[in-house]
Amino acid sequence: xxxxxxxxxxxxALTAPLLAGASWAQQTTLRVFVGPxxxxxxxxxxFEQYTKANPNVKVEIETGGATSELQxxxxxxxxxxxxxxxxxxxxxxxxxxxxxxxxxxEPLDKYVGGAASLRNDYLPVYQQANIVDGKVMALPSQGxxxxxxxxxxxxxxHGIAEPKTWDELSAAAKKITAAExxxxxxxxxxxxxPIEGAVxxxxxxxWGQGKQFNDAAGKLTLxxxxxxxxxxxxxxxxxxxxxxxxxxEVTTPVTVNEFKAGNVVFAINWGFAFDRFKDDADxxxxxxxxxxxLPAMNxxxxxxxxxxxxxxxxxxxxxxxxxGNLIKFLSSKExxxxxxxxxxxxxxxxxxxxxxxxxxxxxxxxxxxxxxxGAQSRPMVEDYGQVSDIIRTTTSAxxxxxxxxxxxxxxxxxxxxxxxx
Amino acid sequence: MIVVxxxxxxxxxxxxxxxxxxxYIGFVHYVDVWQDPQFWNATKNTLLITLITVPGxxxxxxxxxxxxxxxxxxxxxxRLSLLLPWALPLSFAGLIFAWFFNTDYGVVNDVFQRVGLIxxxxxxxxxxxWAFAAICLTxxxxxxxxxxLILLAxxxxxxxxxYEAAEVDGASRWQQFWQITIPMLMPxxxxxxxxxxxxxxxxxxxxxxxxxxxxxESTETLAMLIHxxxxxxxxxxxxxxxxxxxxxxxxxxxxxxxxxIGKNAS
Numbered sequence: 001x002x003x004x005x006x007x008x009x010x011x012x013a014l015t016a017p018l019l020a021g022a023s024w025a026q027q028t029t030l031r032v033f034v035g036p037x038x039x040x041x042x043x044x045x046x047f048e049q050y051t052k053a054n055p056n057v058k059v060e061i062e063t064g065g066a067t068s069e070l071q072x073x074x075x076x077x078x079x080x081x082x083x084x085x086x087x088x089x090x091x092x093x094x095x096x097x098x099x100x101x102x103x104x105x106e107p108l109d110k111y112v113g114g115a116a117s118l119r120n121d122y123l124p125v126y127q128q129a130n131i132v133d134g135k136v137m138a139l140p141s142q143g144x145x146x147x148x149x150x151x152x153x154x155x156x157x158h159g160i161a162e163p164k165t166w167d168e169l170s171a172a173a174k175k176i177t178a179a180e181x182x183x184x185x186x187x188x189x190x191x192x193x194p195i196e197g198a199v200x201x202x203x204x205x206x207w208g209q210g211k212q213f214n215d216a217a218g219k220l221t222l223x224x225x226x227x228x229x230x231x232x233x234x235x236x237x238x239x240x241x242x243x244x245x246x247x248x249e250v251t252t253p254v255t256v257n258e259f260k261a262g263n264v265v266f267a268i269n270w271g272f273a274f275d276r277f278k279d280d281a282d283x284x285x286x287x288x289x290x291x292x293x294l295p296a297m298n299x300x301x302x303x304x305x306x307x308x309x310x311x312x313x314x315x316x317x318x319x320x321x322x323x324g325n326l327i328k329f330l331s332s333k334e335x336x337x338x339x340x341x342x343x344x345x346x347x348x349x350x351x352x353x354x355x356x357x358x359x360x361x362x363x364x365x366x367x368x369x370x371x372x373x374g375a376q377s378r379p380m381v382e383d384y385g386q387v388s389d390i391i392r393t394t395t396s397a398x399x400x401x402x403x404x405x406x407x408x409x410x411x412x413x414x415x416x417x418x419x420x421x
Numbered sequence: 422m423i424v425v426x427x428x429x430x431x432x433x434x435x436x437x438x439x440x441x442x443x444x445y446i447g448f449v450h451y452v453d454v455w456q457d458p459q460f461w462n463a464t465k466n467t468l469l470i471t472l473i474t475v476p477g478x479x480x481x482x483x484x485x486x487x488x489x490x491x492x493x494x495x496x497x498x499x500r501l502s503l504l505l506p507w508a509l510p511l512s513f514a515g516l517i518f519a520w521f522f523n524t525d526y527g528v529v530n531d532v533f534q535r536v537g538l539i540x541x542x543x544x545x546x547x548x549x550x551w552a553f554a555a556i557c558l559t560x561x562x563x564x565x566x567x568x569x570l571i572l573l574a575x576x577x578x579x580x581x582x583x584y585e586a587a588e589v590d591g592a593s594r595w596q597q598f599w600q601i602t603i604p605m606l607m608p609x610x611x612x613x614x615x616x617x618x619x620x621x622x623x624x625x626x627x628x629x630x631x632x633x634x635x636x637x638e639s640t641e642t643l644a645m646l647i648h649x650x651x652x653x654x655x656x657x658x659x660x661x662x663x664x665x666x667x668x669x670x671x672x673x674x675x676x677x678x679x680x681x682i683g684k685n686a687s
Binding site for chain 1: 440523524525542544546547548549633634635636637638639649652653654655656657
């Protein structure tokens with residue numbers, strides 16, 4: 001064997017681990033938390049696109065917590081412990097203010113160019129929710145809003161127009177259920193169980209009377225009589241057989257399943273549900289689903305509850321620069337268009353509601369812009385967890401008829417006013 | 422260290438406004454807890470669950486243990502049926518019973534309607550008293566097998582000769598039960614009661630999965646309230662204070678039992 005060759009081989013053997021170590025050292029691994037209802041499968045495709053263009057970054061996905069509350073509980077535990085294991089995570093629209101007040105999330109100004117950068121094409125509600133005390137605390141990624149789904153076939157069969165008010169909806173539901181004579185058919189399904197959806201069940205008819213829950217400074221501005229009216233409307237629908245008696249047991253997935261099974265004329269649910277009705281193998285209503293804005297109260301206007309998910313950065317994370325670059329990509333217009341096309345997820349950019357590629361993939365989005373532009377956010381306060389718990393628990397108790405609407409609203413007012421002074 | 426540090430940290434946290442200013446606030450949380458109607462409601466519910474389910478599980482567990490102690494040719498089916506509820510996770514038991522009591526699909530409504538006890542489905546878990554009863558029933562079902570396992574071990578320690586001597590003296594089965602079985606089983610009963618009472622005071626999983634404390638807060642326990650403050654509200658200071666109260670209650674109850682064990686032993 002040539003002596004020179006042996007020397008070269010030896011040198012290569014010695015330097016190879018060092019070179020490999022150097023390239024390994026440049027590789028950054030980002031751990032990202034995505035809830036199961038935020039389509040981790042689609043996010044994985046986005047990460048793949050990103051890592052292809054940025055080979056020095058590796059993204060690992062962690063998922064868990066089936067609902068917004070459970071995800072909030074998990075993240076609260078991690079962030080309370082100042083854990084750095086997760087770099088980025090998705091949070092609900094109601095959470096940026098709460099997480100920012102606790103110092104759990106890193107301001108993103110230095111990565112995205114300040115609050116002004118958010119005042120572009122994003123839906124206004126996301127601009128409002130993600131800027132806290134003038135700082136960008138999170139970036140919108142997936143839009144969501146509550147819609148009224150209905151059975152197109154049943155309304156057409158009975159010659160009924162799309163309802164514009166709750167009274168019209170109630171009358172339509174009564175007429176259809178009476179004529180169909182199917183004991184399993186409900187008029188309207190909504191969420192009355194003590195979950196996040198029940199906060200919207202309380203707010204929809206309240207906002208629909210033109211009332212606000214809080215002012216710009218976050219102070220409670222609850223109009224008790226309007227709130228009582230709203231709750232009484234649900235109870236009347238229960239008495240009239242439009243809403244089922246055990247509505248206080250109904251969660252978001254229950255409404256999805258009831259509507260999918262063809263047992264509901266009208267259903268209030270989030271935007272994601274459309275895909276389930278349309279694509280799920282067990283859906284019996286595949287081609288008969290209509291979507292309209294939520295009806296208005298008499299003399300009021302249509303109001304709906306805004307949801308949606310934002311990317312936030314762990315304030316205790318160790319890879320902030322890399323995470324900042326990834327977060328910019330994840331909340332880009334391209335990423336929003338991708339999840340809109342592939343997953344029927346409402347875009348967070350206004351212009352995408354008229355984007356030909358998006359509309360081709362999800363035609364009903366072309367009618368969704370006025371709904372999401374008029375949608376309102378639940379109170380964005382520091383103590384949102386507590387505010388939400390008070391509203392949903394009390395609303396559910398009223399719908400279970402263990403409290404009167406008056407007593408329930410008094411309780412909400414008394415307890416929430418201490419938190420939203 | 423393993424015992425002292427967490428308890429010490431819990432007490433330490435209870436004196437701070439952790440989630441807001443982080444400042445030392447002395448006994449403010451303690452005064453707040455004392456004046457908090459949610460605390461008293463949860464404490465009342467916890468004590469009621471303890472008072473109902475501990476004796477309930479003891480009686481059911483004793484019956485199961487006596488059954489399992491009978492001279493069956495094949496003992497494994499009985500022992501397996503004893504072990505199964507014990508082996509199930511608490512939250513799983515809660516979910517199963519939540520389904521049993523479901524208004525639309527529940528087996529309880531179905532059976533009651535078939536035998537003519539009710540005309541139409543009842544929303545058991547939406548009525549405070551029925552929801553409470555359903556939770557107690559589930560807790561008794563879940564925990565009686567644990568009681569039975571301890572009592573079965575105790576039963577097998579009782580010498581057969583005692584029963585043979587009693588039979589020679591003409592004692593009836595009932596007299597044998599009260600004069601031999603119960604006194605000889607007393608140490609096992611007290612051990613089972615201590616374990617069960619302490620875990621009953623910490624009841625969380627079953628009401629959480631069955632009712633989430635509802636309707637309203639009518640089935641909320643102290644452990645659920647602590648979870649709510651520490652996890653849902655991230656208010657570690659107040660949650661820690663609630664936990665200190667729960668710890669004191671557990672300590673008092675354990676002290677009461679130990680005092681009685683002492684008496685019993687002497």
